[in-house]
């Protein structure tokens with residue numbers, strides 16, 4: 001049997017997007033709607049056969065701490081598999097006692113999306129947030145983690161946009177000061193900062209911070225941002241020989257699944273291959289559809305054409321729309337269009353802004 005054919009028990013990691021509800025309105029948030037939710041049958045029934053075998057379950061929103069189904073999903077998964085470990089990205093505002101305990105006892109990863117190094121910039125970007133409250137929740141989580149034996153990784157993240165570009169180095173300092181082990185930089189390709197010299201200066205000082213804290217703090221995503229920035233601005237990338245970390249060989253096509261709030265099944269959130277629709281099909285009937293077998297075959301040969309270029313594990317990124325990735329984008333658009341034409345068009349508009 002081909003090693004590309006997989007079974008339910010082979011899946012280690014499941015990522016479930018439960019809906020788009022959120023208590024904040026971050027200025028760069030890529031969500032185009034804050035009401036949509038997953039049909040509970042998807043996670044209560046269709047995904048049920050997976051839970052006993054999973055190593056990791058990522059609960060995603062919107063904002064998971066305000067989505068009622070998040071707690072119910074965590075309870076159900078733990079009931080079926082007491083060894084399961086959870087991952088989450090949260091804005092942190094409501095990450096109080098329940099969430100802190102759940103993740104210290106059963107979590108492998110918590111990321112607080114802070115996006116600014118001080119109250120002013122944080123609250124300008126994470127609209128409706130409260131910097132002191134978020135930092136208190138983070139500090140309490142770190143304190144609870146050190147009081148118990150556990151393997152939880154805590155990180156903070158920052159989406160690079162023009163409004164916070166000047167705080168890259170300060171954010172690395174904040175991560176060190178607060179005591180997380182990782183700081184993650186993402187970027188919004190449709191809101192790149194204009195001033196090339198400013199970007200160069202701020203990247204250089206943040207990379208100095210990375211050097212200063214090496215061994216005690218992992219800094220991820222700065223070089224990926226700069227690689228993309230140089231491509232878009234057609235400037236030389238002086239850091240092209242540097243590596244942030246050695247990317248492990250991506251095993252997502254064989255080991256992971258991602259379900260969005262429509263019930264659309266994919267290998268991961270960064271691939272463009274839709275395995276199918278869980279509203280219409282059983283999970284086991286989608287695991288080995290022809291297009292995913294083709295995807296696995298290509299990935300086993302190091303061909304990343306179906307993966308988004310911004311994925312950190314994509315070691316051969318091809319930026320921009322090209323013949324090899326356009327089919328995936330078109331399929332995703334048609335799928336989203338059937339669910340909600342207005343949201344689908346908003347997503348296309350954002351993509352077009354990135355291509356400018």
Ligand SMILES: C[S@@+](CC[C@H](N)C(=O)[O-])C[C@H]1O[C@@H](n2cnc3c(N)ncnc32)[C@H](O)[C@@H]1O
Pocket residue numbers: 022026028029030031061062063064089090091111112113115157159186187188189
């Ligand atoms: C959509 S959010 C959902 C989870 C949660 N509400 C949060 O903010 O962490 C997932 C991650 O994407 C980041 N993000 C939001 N808008 C983005 C954008 N336009 N480009 C890149 N990342 C973005 C957020 O900061 C967060 O770290």
Ligand code: SF4
Pocket residue numbers: 022023024025026029030031061062063090091113126
């Ligand atoms: S907290 Fe997350 S989901 Fe909510 S608006 Fe901000 S980025 Fe979007």
